[in-house]
Amino acid sequence: MTAHQPERSHTPSILDSPAVIYLRLNWEKIAWIALALVAFILRVYDVGARAMSHDESLHTTYSYNLYNGAGFRHDPLMHGPLLFHLTALSYFIFGPSDFSARFPVALLGTGVAAMMWWARPWLGKLGAFLAAVMLTLSPSLLFHSRYIRHDLYAIFFALAVILLIFLYIQKGEKKLLVAMAAMLGLLYTTKEVAFIYVIILIGYLVLALLWRLLAGNWEAKGYKWPFLGLLIFGGLFLVYPMYEAIHAPVGQPVISNSLGMPVWPMAALGGGLIAAAFWMMFKGFGSDKIHGWRELDVTVWVITLSGPLFAAFFIKMFGGNPSSIDFNNPLARDTLIAVGVFAAMWMIFTALGAWWASSQGDLSAYLGGLGLYYGLMLLFFTTFFTNGGGVATGLVGALGYWLSQQEVARGGQPWFYYFMLIPLYEFIPMLLSGLATIGILVRIFRRQPLDASIPDDAAAPQSVRDLWLLYLVWWIALTWGAYTWAGEKMPWLTTHFAVPMAILGGWWLAWKLKAIAWRAVWKQGGLWVLLGAPIWLMVFYGVLKQRPFQGKSLEALSQTMAALIGAIALIGLGWFLIRKMRGLSWGLSGRLALLSLLGLLSLFWVRTSFLLTYVHYNYPIEPLVYAHGAPDIKIVLNDMREISRRTVGENALAFVYDNETTWPFEWYFRDFPNKKYVGAGITRQALKDAPVVLVGVENEGKAKPFLGNKYYRIEYRQIWWPKETYKQLVDGAPQPDGTVLKGLPLLWSWIKDPQARKVFWDIVLYRKYQQPIADWSPADHFVMFIRKDIAAQVWDLTTLPALAEEGVISTDPFEDKYIDHPAVQIVGGLGQLAAPRNMTAAEDGRIYVADTGNHRIIAFSPDGQMLTAWGSFGDQPGQFNEPWDVAVGPDGSVYVADTWNHRIQKFSPEGDFITMWGGFVSTDGQLGQMGVFWGPRAIAFT
Known part of the structure; x- marks a missing residue:
């Protein structure tokens, strides 16, 4: 007989419980979930339809290399590494495609809108929701949330940092500071605009602290105004040398043009004055009263974490090059200066942060945040510790490189560029935030609380709400100032304007709606x-x-x-x-x-x-569609897949393409193992019997003689840009009277002309231009040559020969007389040269080769032995960016066309730098600007 076993009590599993209990849904949460879902759908719907732009194809290809096991080396030229790692992860999950390449940025774009949930304490429930609606529907944000660039990455993590800072000011929980440190580290792995966000943030926090200090009761009143004087002069002495460093060449200590002396002693003096000011603050105001100020806590965290990453300014002051750190040559001058400056700044700032945290009793939190901050940055800059050089390029070189690019001013846009683009696309956030700013300034003048809306149950204290609103005004104002002043102006940077304007505009609209x-x-x-x-x-x-x-x-x-x-x-x-x-x-x-x-x-x-x-996403009738791949890209790709499928099998087509068609096709050709890249070196042997040949129009003349009448010729659009008629209003350089505006008479003539006004409103309202899209300019074109017998196998469409008839190439008159001459002498060897563009010989027999792909010049002896080489990638004297030509002058000096640095450099026969001249300017075909270049390709002596 079996003994009776008592029944065990049954504890319900969490899986048995209704999910709604844990969600605790109300109508507000339902509205937010619905909005997030709408934002996500708007960003992922048909996101792979558009052809990749030039820059997108670079991002997708290098991410694919990482996904495919080829690794990744951080290069400041392509901004931060986080995009490449997350895109590679997306490839791993979904497989490589246009959709998976853009999926991470679509997800982050959704997150930017959804994060407004955490801004409810300062915006109010309705204000936060309306801000999220505007972030969801913003033209620039929606468009670039479907575009694989770094800007949405930077915006997401910058917004996370800002929200965590204000949550800490409101709640005082140390875990929020640790989370902020982690987000700050990730922000620096996105794009160099991170420095703009941090400068804006630090400036506001310092001013907010200063206001509170000056309004407070000082224990020793005699210290109050000396403190302010020391702080102001210290700040000026520190900022002025940094400004000089931006425009100064590298390689020698920065000299002030106005003072005629090195600026680094001034920067050191500025740091000393600021330190003295803080000593007077603690002494005069009272250290006990300051401890516990959350605004000071977070200011110390942000400054001490970010400070070392500004080392590029001070490296340039001491005459170093922050872009030329070489750990393989640790005793090199640039390496010693850079490592010394960064190490000194790291020790100073870290010691300061640890001291402050220890005095507040939260040293462990600070050290934890410090570890997360540097750990996340080093993880991505070194690609999970497989690229040691990423330590230098990430922590120092990134800012150094982009400081140097401000003089280049890519795009050549006028100062009023954003004053034109923002009203064209973001007129609702601009209008609402403008009205909000006026309302806030009026309330400041009347000494009223800034947030006059009716607080709801999620509201933070009035002081925190006012601090938040003033920060939004500050953020918007400095964004306009910083990006207008910066040399590089690009359409995707409009996203950084849209975010603060949408947030402040959402608050203002809610304020007005609730007041009725x-x-x-x-x-x-x-x-x-x-x-x-x-x-x-x-x-x-x-x-x-x-x-x-x-x-x-x-x-x-x-x-x-x-x-x-x-x-x-x-x-x-x-x-x-x-x-x-x-x-x-x-x-x-x-x-x-x-x-x-x-x-x-x-x-x-x-x-x-x-x-x-x-x-319009594929067409440059929209000014935001800039350097985009034309729809023809995918048409050609589909045709090539069809040719391959019908002739040799899936993606097995053996075709030839050149350097002009590399981008964005390099991304799309990843699945064609039999592709053949010939660069600019188009030869008969390279093109022999190729079923399909793709060449840019610049190289078409090289290919035609080798193709004979065996091919059909079809011309397509590759990359195109929006119209830039507005550039007629400005000159490339200041006029003698000090103004850059030369087009006031032209502008007034446009305003008076009814036809010009009609053209203007057609563009604004309908994006309707007088030039048809079929004949659009500016645009880069390429040519697809299809062997006739292949075309006959694939297409039974009788229109192809008719369309291509004018493009049929006449018989090569030299084909029957072609003789294959083997090389008498070969200069260079396998792996020694990368896409060499040109060469020349000196009177003594030396051979100089422009090793374009390796960004250097190589000198060979007459018998082909390598004598010397000089140059590396960069924009400093003696560095190159794809030099296309080299020539020897009458005196034996070597001249180099430093093509994409837009300049000419002169060297001794041994490679010693002598001088250089030139700079980037887009003349739009107008003569009169001497000594400037746009990608010089060759050099000639007369």
Whole structure:
């Protein structure tokens, strides 16, 4: 007989519990989940349809190399490494494709909008939600959330840092500072705009602390104003040398043009004055009173963590090159200066941070944050510790390289570039944030609390809300200033304007909406004003477009009748609205009319976003579509896949392509193992019997003689750019009177000309240009040559030969007389040269070769033995960026066309640097600017 076993009590598993209990859903959370879902769908829908742009293809290809086991070496030329690692992870999960390449940025773009959930304490529930809506629908953010660039990465982590800082100021939890340190480290692995975000943040935190200090009660009042004086002069003495370092050449200590002395002693003095100011602060204000200030806590954390990464400024001051650190040659001058400066700054800032944290009793938190901060940066800069050089390029070289690029000013855009782009795309966030800024300034003048909205249950204290709003105003103002001042201006940088403007604009709109008693408005007929005002404006616009009383023709009478009917409708609708407004105050009526107008403009704003992202995304009729791959890219790719499938099998086609078609095709050719890259060295042997040949139009003349009449020729668009007519308004260099604006008469002529005004509004409203898209310029073109017998196997479309008839190449007159001459002498060997562009011989028999792909010049003896080599990648004297030509002058000096540094360099026969001249300018075909270049390709002596 079996003994009875007592039953065990059953504890329900978490899997048995309803999920809704844990979600604790309410209508607010449901709205946020729905918005996040909408944002995600808008960003991933058909995200792989658009052809990759030039820069995108670089990012996708190097990410693919990492995914495919070829590793990755951080290069400041392509910004931070985080994008490449996350894209490689996306390839691993989804497989390599245009969709998977853009999926991480789409996810981060969704996160930017969703993060406004944590801004509810300072924006209010409605304000945060409206800000998230604008971040979701923003044209620049939506478009670039479907675009594999670094900017959304930087925005995501910058926003995370900012939110964590204000959450800490509100709550005081040390774990928030540790999380902030981790996010700050990741921010620096995205893009060098991280330094702009951090400078803006530090500047505001310091000013907020200064305001609190000066408004406080000092224990020793005699220290108050000396403290302020030391701080101001110390800041000036520190910032001025940094400004001089931006524009100074490397290789020698930075000398102040105005003072005629090295600037590093001034920077050291500035640091000393700031240290003395802080000593006076502790002594005069009282260290016990300062301890516990959360604003000071977070300021110390951000400054001491970020400080060492600004070492590039001080390395340049001492005459070093922050881009030329070589751990293989640790005793080299540049390496010694860079390592010494960075190590000294790291020890100073880390000791300062640890001292402060220890005095606050949270040393362990600081050390934990420090470990996360440097650990995450080193992890990605070194590609999981497989690239030791990433320590130098990441912690020092990144800022150093991009400081040097500000003089290059890629894109050659005028100072008013963002004043043109932002109103064209982000007019709703710009308008709302502008109104918010005016409202905040008025309340400051009246000494009223800045956030006058009705606080909800999620609201932070008034002081924190005011601190947040002032930061948004500061953020917007300095963003306009910094990016306008910076030399490099590009359309994707508009995203950095959109974020703070959308956040502040969302707060302002919620403030105004919550201030209106909507039930009373409804009862008093105020909704008629809200709905009728935009209708009245649209009728008014329609009447203005008419030209009545112009004659008795049917068309003239029709316009007259339309104008009269419109005028009657205007009067009637206006009378109706005025009657409804009598029951309301004029102030309320004005607010309703303003909200009504904003609603109408918002519809146009959403239309702008929709057309840019889903209709015009492939076409440069949108100014944000810059250096993009044309739709022809994917047409050609699909044709090549079809040729391969029908002739030799899936992706087995053996075809030839040159250096002009590398990008973005290098990404798309990854699955063709039989592709053959010939660079600029197009020869008969390289093209022999190739089924398909792709060459840029610049190389077409080289290929034609070798192809004979065996091929059809079809020309396609490769990369294209938007129109830049606005550049006619400025000169490339300041005029003698000190102004860069030369086009005021031209601008006024455009304004007066009705036809010019029509062209302008056609572009603004419809993106309609006078030049048809089929003949668009500026654009780079390429040519696809298809062997006729291959075309006959693949296409039964009779249109192909007809379309290509004009492109049929005549018989090569030299084909029957071709003789293969073997080389008498070969200079260089396997792995020694990379895409050499040109060579020349000196009178003594020396042979100089432009080793373009290796960014150097090599000198060989007459019998082909390597004598010397000089140069490396960079923009400093003696460095090159793809030199295309080398020549020997009458005196034996060596001249190099440093093509993509846009200059000419002169050297001794042994490679010693002598001098250089030139710089980047886009002349748009206009003569008159001497001594400047756009990619010089060759040198000649006359």
